[in-house]
Amino acid sequence: MNIDWAALGQVFGVSLVVTVAMVGVFTLGIVGTSAKPSRDAATGAAGTAGGSGALARSGAYACFALCAAAVAYGIYLIVA
Amino acid sequence: MEHITLLIGIVIITALVFDFTNGFHDTANAMATTISTGALRPKTAVAMSAVLNLVGAFLSVEVAKTISGGIIDEGSGIQPEVIFAGLVGAIVWNLLTWLAGLPSSSSHALFGGLIGATLVSVGMDGVNGDAVVMKVLIPAVAAPLVAGVAALVATRLTYRIARDRDPRDTAKGYRAGQIASAALVSLAHGTNDAQKTMGVITLALVTGGVVAPASDPPMWVIVSAGVAIALGTYLGGWRIIRTMGKGLTDIQPPQGFAAQTGAATVILASSHLGFALSTTQVCSGSVMGSGLGRKGGVVRWSTAGRMVIAWGLTLPAAGLVAGAAALLADQGDWGVATVAVLAVIACGAIWLASRRKPVDHTNVNDVDGAPTPAVAAVAADATAPATADAAEPVGIVTAAVRSVAPPPTDAALAQSASDAAPAAPSATAADSLPARPIGAEREARGAAPAAATPVTSAAAPAKATV
Incomplete structure (x- = not known):
């Protein structure tokens, strides 16, 4: 009997990276679109003053688009 | 020829029943956490999952072709009786684990059943x-680990x-993100598991000489398998959903x-x-991983332990039931008929047992019957009438089951296997109803006494939770 360690390792690696990446990106999107708490606003927005709201928002939409693309790829994998 | 078509017909119906149990057994995989975090209302969640399972069934037939030729050697003279016996084993185990609210792999039950019957x-x-080691044992260990670690880090x-x-x-x-991921899981489940049933039906058709070997499943097979799994999913295995959504750990939206x-x-x-x-083991693993990933999150290891025991038992237990069924079915027409009747009675008894403490969409988010504040509002309006009218008709049956079911289980243990030969399956009196499946269990023990312990310990957690 030969255990296919390579395939197992591959599944492990890919799953870990993709899961963490997807969750991370999606969370960034959520963070970008949700309101900043006022207490942290001073420290958080200090570096990126001015149009940081719009920037964060568009960045968030980019994140969501990336996730949508990943879902589409997932559907493609299921169908293929 | 007429005999063969009748037998094939029975096999096809059994396969569809398995598909149905597969559907409601695995609803939890996609929808348990979605329901427990409140992302979707319970009924909406199962409806969405059912539709996606149905859609998934039509997407591809690649998996259906691999069910045969892998673990079971097609060329070694598999008869429809063997497939039938394997399916019966898988169905009975699926229902038992559902009764206990334990998420166990339907695919492993199917493999175990087919292996037992073939042996x-x-x-x-x-x-x-x-192939057994490669396709069943290693993945069984790897799946929860891989998914658990990934979910832990992600959480x-x-x-x-x-x-x-x-x-x-x-x-x-x-x-919103969770609904999208859950939809993907449902879709993937539809393509995978509905196709397994298609593969089994096609295998039966091939062994019966109805269709040519190595052909694609006929359209009516695809449609019926898809519909069966979707119906099962819509019915919802609420017991398992509760275990996965609330029992293993407390799940928050992130x-x-x-x-x-x-x-x-x-x-x-x-x-x-x-x-x-x-799929089941991946989802259970990821739920546990996310439970560990949150600060202050707690995984209920006793529930997890029972679940892991059920995973370990799935293959041998389903195989055992299927082996006993195969032994009977090989005796000829009356054997097949007996197995069919025993299987129906066993399913009925398990269903009756489940009515003693029903779990449905109204109380799915409660932990062990104690309504949590979050769902109390939802449950309050629906549970009251439900329990009220459930109590009435179930009363007599419950009393019968209570009085008859537990003692024979113990009695069957002590009893020798000598009287294993089932009497003519003419169940007349109400009290003989629960007794029959125990006859089937006795059969199983008679066939392989060594395995008596796993069956018993499988029944024990079932009783504990019901």
Whole structure:
């Protein structure tokens, strides 16, 4: 009997990276679109003053688009 | 020829019944955390899952072609009786684990059933031992680990990134993301598991000489398998949903999202890279991983332990029931008929037992019957009438089951296997109803006494939770 360690390792690696990446990106999107708490606003927005709201928002939409693309790829994998 | 078509017909119906149990057994995989975090209302969640399962069934027939030729050697003289016996074993085990509210792999039950039946009627040559280890044992260990670690890391990360955000602001986003991942899991489940049934039916048709070997499943097979799994999914295995959504750990929206995304990723990655993992085990693993990933999160290891025991028992237990069924079915027409009747009675008894403490969409989010504040409002209006009218008709049956079911289980243990031969299956009196399946269990013990312990310990957790 030969255990296919390579395939197992591959599944492990890919799953870990993709899961963490997807969750991370999606969370960034959520963070970008949700309101900043006022207490942290001073420290958080200090570096990126001015149009940081719009920037964060568009960045968030980019994140969501990336996730949508990943879902589409997932559907493609299921169908293929 | 007429005989064969009748037998094939029975096999097809049994396969569809298995497909149905598969559907409601595995609803939890996609929808348990979605329901417990409140991303979707219970009924909406199962409806969505059912539709996606149905859609998934039509997407491809690749998996259906691999069910035969892998673990079971097609050329070694598999008869429809063997497939029938295997399916019966898988169905009975699926229902038992459902009664106990334990998520166990339907695919493993199917494999176990087919292996057990093949061992009894064909012998060791019919089973590919390496394939069993490669396709069942290794993935069973790997699946929860891979999914658990991925979900754990993802949960840590998402809590860290969003730590300065109000949970109330982010919950909506998490829920939306969770619904998307859950939809992917449902779709993948439809393509995989509905196709397994299609593969089994096609295998039966091939062995009966109805269709040519190595042909695609006929259209009516695809349609009926898809509909069966969708109906099962819509019915909802609420007991298992409760275990996975609430029993293993308390799930908050970020955890639910991380767990479901991890599960979807692992399922897709594993099937795409050719190392298929059990959907059930992946989802359970990712739920536990996300439970560990949150600060202050607790995994209920006793529930997890019972679940893992059920995983370990799935293959031998389903195989045992199937082996006993195969032994009977090989005796000829009356044997097949007896197995069919016993199977129906066993299913009925399990269903009756489940009515003693029903779990449905109204109380799915309660933990062990104690309504949590969150669902109390929802449950209050629906539970009251439900329990009221459930109590009335069930009263007599419950009393009968209570008085008859537990003692014979113990009695059957003590009893020798000598009187295992089932009497003519003419169940007349009400009290003989629960007694029959125990006869079937006795059969199983008679066939392989060594395995008596696993069956008993499988029944024990069932009783504990009911």
